[in-house]
Amino acid sequence: MLLKALIFLGVLVATAASKSATVKLDDATVIGTSDGVVTQFLGIPFAEPPVGNLRLRLPQPIARYRGTINATTFGNQCIQQALITPTIPSDFPPQVSSFVAAMAVPPDVPQSEDCLNINVIVPAGAKPGDKLPVAAWIFGGGFQIGSNAVRPGQVVVNRSIEIGQPVIFVSMNYRLSAFGFLGGREISEAGLGNLGLQDQREALRWVQKHITTFGGDPEKVMIWGESAGAQSVAFQMLAKDGDTEGLFRAGWMESGGVSPAGNVSKLQPNFDFIASETGCASARDIIQCLREAPAEAIKAAMDKTATFLSFTSLNTPWMPHADGLFLTDNPQKLVQEGKIADIPFVVGACEDEGTLFSLSSLNITSNSEAAAYIKNTYFPNAPEEDITRLLELYPSNPALGSPFGTGNAFAFTPEFKRLAAFQGDFIFQATRRFLLDQRAGKQVARSFLSERNKIPGLGATHTTELANVFGGGDMTDFLARFASNLDPNGGSELHWPTYDPTSPQLIAFVEGNDPLTVIPDTFRKEANEFLVQLGLAQPI
Template identity: 75%
Template sequence: MQHTLVLLACLVPLAHAAGAPTVRLDDATVIGTSDSVTSSFLGIPFAQAPIGKLRLQLPQPITRYSGVINATTFGNQCIQQTINLPTIPPDLPPEISQFIGPMTTPPDVPQSEDCLNINVIVPAGTRPDAKLPIAAWIYGGGYQIGSNAVRPGAVVVNRSIEIGLPVIFVSMNYRLSAFGFLGGREIQEAGLGNLGLRDQREALRWVQKHIAAFGGDPTKVTIWGESAGSQAVLFQMITNGGNTEGLFRAGWMESGSALPTRDFSKLQPTFDFIVSETGCSSSRDPLACLREVPAEAITAAMDKTPTFLSFQSLNTPWMPHADGVFLKDGPQQLVLKGSVADIPFVVGSCEDEGTLFSLASLNITTAQEAAAYLKSNYFPSASDATIQHLLDLYPANPAAGSPFGTGDAFAFTPEFKRLAAFQGDFIFQATRRFLLDQRANTQVARSFLNERDKITGLGATHTTELPNVFGGGDMTDFLVRFVNTLDPNGGPQIKWPAYTPGSPQLLAFVEGDTPLQVIQDTFRKEAMDFVMQLSLAEPL
């Protein structure tokens, strides 16, 4: 009966359907909206509501749809963690505050545990037999915020129509923070780790079962994401021994791949904290207790934990770790073991990934403080000599730091640009290169570097490629061609070469008269090689 309850909120009178696009799912009529170019079907439940006894459980599929489903507005977004912005000194460029403020503000869409819904956007008039390829978007947000209402995707579909390669855009919600990424012994023993990733997998199963009704070809799904969503694409590629189960045939990753994480037990203190804060410490079965407390109590507790804009930066308690089921080992170890789907993929990063995540550590102003931060936050077992070598590879000289290519400018503290360079490489650039080094001889891979849409003081920081790929720019064209043919080439732009370890070439999206350039992926090689050595030896 649970699946029936899920749909009650979606029932609307049939009279509302006049002139609107409709799709048949099982025994249900899905009513969407159209602007004559695209048709949108929003907020369709793809799993039962994870509430009550289904909280902190694997996503449960909806067995059969019936009635009328109102898919004319966004469905609930999953409960978001509150992101407290770092204090930005008044003498820093105002563009920084203007950039990060909207980034952490959720859209004006209701938040609820009942949030496992999916959006489908198709070219208007698409027939069920059209067999269009699918771009399945997984949003980012550090596993703490994000929603399928943030980037609806209509512009991508519009552009695909314009260049004669129409695609269907789908985007799923997945549970976040304490609702989707709680870790520790109790979670591991119950086989319930990384629930947010399991939600994504269930959404991809939904696509296989139902996308043909919208005119999609279930054999032509590309999974695509940014930041945490980009890492999630890699996680979907490395789970299950690399067996895709036929759920997707390609991957496109923007700013995220093989996280340097491993041990699920590291998350135990956060589990214990959530249990304590919600009054479940004395319970014989804390998981059962957590399923009975108000969602507001869990939300209040998780809001007291670090975020990706906290001092701990990218070492948060909500990043996926090896849970023994979905991720049988750390992501980097699974890549080394060859547990990777043998599919074409694209993986890229922005030039200055780390600047955004270094704003909360502006109080670090000396080399000694930087060394202590690196040791305590990232490499607690590393020797002082190892940390010093890392600092030598990422020198305090502002001209060597990030934002790169800015000389002595934007050295907000004596250590800011140094830490920004390291943090960008540690989570984004070095892991991207590691994945390519491991896989580019085995499968067709391409990579990019975004140097456009720079923010004063932060450079081409994390997320700065999104206006291009979601705005109908040249990256949109490359993506659309890739979704259609598994090759981003074929348009008027410069040829994007495949990446091989022997010829590690990137497509650079740059500013100026030559907006696309092919460059060698050899920058900061010694530093990134050492970073990977450290991350493999001592994962988070």
């Protein structure tokens, strides 16, 4: 319901604007809309359409704009992978089914390969020379779904105006699944790994070239994302061994950090499957054959592969991996070697990240089944003693599982809360802490924990902080000030301290009369450190 509301709001306000507005890009006139408070330019192409012989190639910049560009409605969203949602038992709280079902419904915007477009939302009246800071949003969705039509960025701009810290909001599309994150040996050898991340990079180059036209300052760009978008922010910080190329000066990550990703060659079985399903397996040049295959055939093939709501959960074949070009090595090793952008950053997570992703493994009901699931899904080469130790750190006692702080409630199966605690920590909390432990003190860093907007049975699960940051809440205020001043403080809210690995603290967004509190970042510390060790030894 939360996601549906955000999607609906985004479409509603985008179509409610009444007056036209224009800007010039090269020799083109771009027509947008304005409601007198914010002005929107939607769906502006930032790269050549990646179709035909440009499919499965690096994004190509547009040399020069000409004619008229209608930027009054959202542009095409990239082709989405179909999500098959897990079956939710009838004895679950009804809010669980509604929450999960909303994820599988994309916004009512056409899907196409021709999808590399960007939205620019500015305070009404913004003009060249205003030098407004820029918040560049990268959407989430497991690198399989999502688009820049989902989040209502005008609320962020509106709120930034209200608090006297006006920002420009931009949001780009990037290719997904088989069109943007195909891996394997052939892809690696051709230098075509992580094309979706390359799309994001090209969009940031577009911002550098054109944002002054909209009143923005290309030297004040903050990249910002949630889930896969937050991971994308981390990967952009690690790209080219930490060289920002002057594209951004700060990063904000919600529910995503530096994941333990192995080499792109690990994805060879998935490449072979896509090639086989599209009739390209025996071709002399498989990649060229895939360029010539119908887009519908590629989508049908990728729809048969695992998603983040499948049994294997957060280990899917579409996560970014080290490709030797964009990401030169395992991202966590790059962090350890200091090959990361030296910029201020914020990284945070929700309290119960893993509950959503554990609904697809409700058939796991015993200790031995949990051990086998964790080993087979995440750590196939781990010695048995490591799996045993992990299960000791994440016991089956439901009072210690997620949703946290709920005692024995919501123990839908004997292992649900245990697996939810493990999966939430492995991909989100442990990767967050790893980045902070490695970099805080060397560069300005802050962290947060969101405990609000809880779903009965799931707690403060993945995505629940979005209603705050996109709804004009206190997180919006922190974000706008950070984009403007590289410091989220300055308002009436509780002071948000920088992160100190020797005495770690974070700000918690909580329910109740005191909505903000500073707490030690030490919960499940030993367990998280063990997960980091496992991930470094066996990147997924």
